[in-house]
Amino acid sequence: MKIEMAKNSGFCMGVRKALLRIVDELNSSEEKIYMYGPLIHNPQTIEVLKNRGLITINSLDTLENRQIAIRTHGIPVDENKRIRSSALRTINLTCSRVARVQSIIKKYSGEGYYTIIIGDRNHAEVVGLKSYARAGVHIVSDAADIDGIESAKKYIVVSQTTHERDQFDQLVAEISKKINNVYVIDTICDSTRLRQDDVKNAIKKGIDTLVVVGGKNSANTSRLVKIGVDSGVKTFHIETDAELKKDDFKESKYVLVTAGASTPGWIINNVLEKLYIIKSESSNFIVKSFKHLIELLIRSNIVSSLASLFMVLLAQLYAGIALDIRYGVIASFYIFVMYSVNNYLDRGFLIKSNSYKYQIYEKYGSYLLMTSIILFFVSIYLAMKIFPSLAILILVPYLFGLVYSTSVIKKIIKKTNSGFLKKLYNTKIITGLGWLVVVIIIPYFRNGVPWEIYLSSSLFFFVFVFTRHLIIDFAAFQGDLILGRDTLPTWLGVRNVINMTYLIIIISSMVFAGISIAAGKSVFIILLLCTLYYTLLLKKIQKTDYLISLRYEFIIDLNYILLAVFFYVIIFSQAL
Numbered sequence: 001m002k003i004e005m006a007k008n009s010g011f012c013m014g015v016r017k018a019l020l021r022i023v024d025e026l027n028s029s030e031e032k033i034y035m036y037g038p039l040i041h042n043p044q045t046i047e048v049l050k051n052r053g054l055i056t057i058n059s060l061d062t063l064e065n066r067q068i069a070i071r072t073h074g075i076p077v078d079e080n081k082r083i084r085s086s087a088l089r090t091i092n093l094t095c096s097r098v099a100r101v102q103s104i105i106k107k108y109s110g111e112g113y114y115t116i117i118i119g120d121r122n123h124a125e126v127v128g129l130k131s132y133a134r135a136g137v138h139i140v141s142d143a144a145d146i147d148g149i150e151s152a153k154k155y156i157v158v159s160q161t162t163h164e165r166d167q168f169d170q171l172v173a174e175i176s177k178k179i180n181n182v183y184v185i186d187t188i189c190d191s192t193r194l195r196q197d198d199v200k201n202a203i204k205k206g207i208d209t210l211v212v213v214g215g216k217n218s219a220n221t222s223r224l225v226k227i228g229v230d231s232g233v234k235t236f237h238i239e240t241d242a243e244l245k246k247d248d249f250k251e252s253k254y255v256l257v258t259a260g261a262s263t264p265g266w267i268i269n270n271v272l273e274k275l276y277i278i279k280s281e282s283s284n285f286i287v288k289s290f291k292h293l294i295e296l297l298i299r300s301n302i303v304s305s306l307a308s309l310f311m312v313l314l315a316q317l318y319a320g321i322a323l324d325i326r327y328g329v330i331a332s333f334y335i336f337v338m339y340s341v342n343n344y345l346d347r348g349f350l351i352k353s354n355s356y357k358y359q360i361y362e363k364y365g366s367y368l369l370m371t372s373i374i375l376f377f378v379s380i381y382l383a384m385k386i387f388p389s390l391a392i393l394i395l396v397p398y399l400f401g402l403v404y405s406t407s408v409i410k411k412i413i414k415k416t417n418s419g420f421l422k423k424l425y426n427t428k429i430i431t432g433l434g435w436l437v438v439v440i441i442i443p444y445f446r447n448g449v450p451w452e453i454y455l456s457s458s459l460f461f462f463v464f465v466f467t468r469h470l471i472i473d474f475a476a477f478q479g480d481l482i483l484g485r486d487t488l489p490t491w492l493g494v495r496n497v498i499n500m501t502y503l504i505i506i507i508s509s510m511v512f513a514g515i516s517i518a519a520g521k522s523v524f525i526i527l528l529l530c531t532l533y534y535t536l537l538l539k540k541i542q543k544t545d546y547l548i549s550l551r552y553e554f555i556i557d558l559n560y561i562l563l564a565v566f567f568y569v570i571i572f573s574q575a576l
Contacts, residue, residue, distance in 0.1 A: 039069070
């Protein structure tokens with residue numbers, strides 16, 4: 001079964017801008033924000049915003065001393081005036097494309113044009129548009145409505161921004177046959193047109209199944225569904241991946257996934273992953289077992305913990321000190337414990353952002369926690385066997401990591417008045433420092449490693465881990481933003497973080513290469529290929545809107561394998 005994602009899917013420009021604005025308002029405002037009507041037609045996003053403090057109201061009975069936000073669809077003129085004159089503050093989230101249609105109607109009706117609006121008469125956008133027509137207005141939803149157009153000297157025809165293109169053209173042709181002096185302005189949003197064209201072109205290419213993701217009350221989503229149904233393609237209109245059933249795709253060979261303008265990225269990603277699971281379930285036993293094994297190894301952080309072992313061995317090799325696998329085992333246990341505990345305690349967020357990773361911790365969480373407790377004590381024992389003071393040193397990152405994970409500390413940080421501290425706490429910088437302690441500081445402790453080797457290896461491994469976490473953050477950016485999770489991209493902005501990361505990569509690579517050459521360790525420059533791998537992946541993730549999470553997690557962690565391969569390459573080269 002081939003699975004394809006439509007090029008133009010998910011948040012349109014208007015929805016994206018509105019969400020960015022309202023999220024920013026929720027983050028910065030000390031006053032409650034009241035949304036007049038639902039911001040967008042997506043119940044999952046509305047529920048998330050509600051949990052973040054956005055209050056949806058359906059009447060304007062109480063406006064005084066309230067911050068009122070205007071929905072993306074716009075509202076009638078008289079309601080707009082009432083809000084602006086009585087509310088404490090108005091937050092206008094009307095889509096700029098809708099506002100343009102409002103302005104067109106206002107301008108031409110002021111010149112005596114009778115307004116004809118092609119669209120759904122009960123849709124919030126159309127209800128708002130009607131109020132701008134002062135020289136008469138009529139709504140045309142289908143051909144039967146055309147006879148109701150009143151007599152006038154001149155007419156202007158506009159459309160609901162999310163209307164179906166072909167129907168608009170057909171109705172305009174019918175209107176032009178029956179009345180004269182008609183001036184047509186195509187006000188269908190480009191985003192609407194492009195996503196409809198994607199579906200039509202895919203049908204021509206031969207898809208046999210269409211999956212449309214979006215709110216059941218979303219007009220633009222429903223029109224995508226209608227295109228599929230009218231074309232005879234097996235079509236599913238779903239809001240979440242939970243609605244997809246394996247049996248529905250038994251005969252499917254070519255599936256197109258598209259989404260309405262109000263559908264958030266994490267929901268689309270979950271749908272893609274569910275389809276990927278359905279596809280793999282139809283594979284043979286070996287393929288299915290391999291897929292489940294890979295998922296468990298990656299999502300339970302076993303791969304990351306094994307990678308830390310090779311990092312320690314590489315760090316020892318780079319410093320010219322004896323290889324001692326015990327340090328690698330300590331690092332490996334630490335990484336496993338910290339990630340397992342953190343993810344287990346963070347299940348409330350995982351269930352929304354990555355439901356399939358959540359399922360791993362829901363199913364195996366107690367075993368992972370039990371294993372973590374055992375590995376914690378084993379790592380302390382190993383450290384004491386090397387020398388007692390090392391056990392105290394390893395307790396420091398454990399202490400920071402466990403404190404970082406607990407809900408009590410999170411609540412204390414949340415109650416502080418320092419916005420900087422809150423954001424810094426929630427970024428992955430602290431996690432990167434934990435890696436640095438177990439991969440570099442502990443293995444080098446009391447081994448007489450020169451400062452320049454400390455600097456060089458610390459820079460390389462910190463940037464390696466830091467970039468990996470950033471790639472994961474970029475993949476989850478949209479969900480993190482709406483769900484209110486602070487990461488560097490949501491804090492500083494995507495473009496700023498990307499530029500900063502490229503600069504850090506360039507500087508750290510130059511320092512690592514320079515010190516390696518000066519110290520006679522030129523062979524280690526091969527490790528910069530791992531940095532290049534993440535740099536290229538970072539560049540690719542910027543252009544990727546939606547993805548199958550497990551596949552990307554696998555691609556990200558392939559770099560760990562590359563790191564392990566280079567360890568043996570360096571060992572072999574030194575043996576020659």
